Amino acid sequence: MDLYSGIINQLIEEFAALPGIGQKSAQRLAFHIVNMPREQVERFASVMCEARSKVCYCKECQTLTDRDICPICANTRRDHGVIMVVETTRDQAAYEKTGKYEGVYHVLHGAISPMLGIGPNDIRLKELIQRLEGDVKEVIIATNSTLEGETTAMYISKLVKPTGIKCTRIASGVPVGGDLEYIDEVTLLRALDGRTQL
Ligand code: ZN
Numbered sequence: 001m002d003l004y005s006g007i008i009n010q011l012i013e014e015f016a017a018l019p020g021i022g023q024k025s026a027q028r029l030a031f032h033i034v035n036m037p038r039e040q041v042e043r044f045a046s047v048m049c050e051a052r053s054k055v056c057y058c059k060e061c062q063t064l065t066d067r068d069i070c071p072i073c074a075n076t077r078r079d080h081g082v083i084m085v086v087e088t089t090r091d092q093a094a095y096e097k098t099g100k101y102e103g104v105y106h107v108l109h110g111a112i113s114p115m116l117g118i119g120p121n122d123i124r125l126k127e128l129i130q131r132l133e134g135d136v137k138e139v140i141i142a143t144n145s146t147l148e149g150e151t152t153a154m155y156i157s158k159l160v161k162p163t164g165i166k167c168t169r170i171a172s173g174v175p176v177g178g179d180l181e182y183i184d185e186v187t188l189l190r191a192l193d194g195r196t197q198l
Contacts, residue, residue, distance in 0.1 A: 008034065008072055060131070062124045063107040064089045072096070072104060079103045081137040085128065086155060087111050095142065098185045101192065103140070106131065111148035112155055118148075120155060129159060137167040140195060157198040168195040 004012070008030060015026035033041060057063070058070035061083075065071070082103030086092045092105045110123040121197060132139070139160050143149035153169055160167040171194030 017063075057124075058107075061105045061107055062072070062109065062127055063092055063105060071096040077102075081135055082140065083128075083131065083136060083138070084142050086142050087149065087152070091142065091144070094185075095192070096190060098189050098192075099198075100189055108152065111143055111146070111152040113148040113151070116148075123152070125156070128156070132160065132163050132165060136165050138168060140168050140170065140192070141198070142170045153198075156194070160198075167198045169198050170195045 003009075003118075011030040011033060012023075012026045015021050015029045016023055018026075022028070036044075051066075054066045055064050057068070058065045058073055059068055061070060063070050063072070067074070073080075079102050083106050084092075084095065084110060085106045086095070087108050087110060089107055092107055095101050095105075095153065106124070106128045108123040108125065108128070109124055110118055112118060112120055112123065128139075139156070141150040141153045141156050143152045143156075157167050157169070170191040
């Protein structure tokens with residue numbers, strides 16, 4: 001049963017299709033939008049469109065950015081010989097927020113999951129392997145401690161081993177099944193400091 005007129009229903013449906021938004025929140029957001037000043041809604045819509053069209057993958061680390069090379073990779077003060085491998089741009093942001101990590105990143109955009117049919121070729125592993133041909137001292141694997149994250153970590157460590165590059169895994173200060181982006185900075189730093197060689 002449609003409770004509201006067509007376009008409002010449509011707006012609610014669009015919101016409800018977003019991750020983490022249930023029907024109630026979708027309704028709340030939709031009504032908020034229709035009550036917002038028109039210019040603000042237009043600005044919001046155009047920023048969304050612009051973000052969608054401009055955002056691309058950094059040529060080096062594969063994170064989402066609006067430049068060819070993201071600001072982290074472009075920063076010459078960072079240690080480009082240390083690469084921290086994370087699953088998502090949000091995980092990268094979580095480590096960035098600590099302000100203590102001075103290396104660079106590699107963003108996989110997912111993790112290997114045989115159950116979901118996600119294989120090594122479905123995430124940005126090829127690009128990581130290419131980077132290993134450069135001047136790399138250490139690969140820090142900071143995938144989540146979920147089954148998928150651990151599977152991915154194992155897979156990467158096997159790829160890195162033959163290159164002779166030091167390969168480490170962040171410590172298990174990160175709770176099992178935990179998503180990196182929800183973990184506090186102290187725990188993240190402890191996990192990084194306590195990383196072990198694979
Ligand atoms: Zn980058």
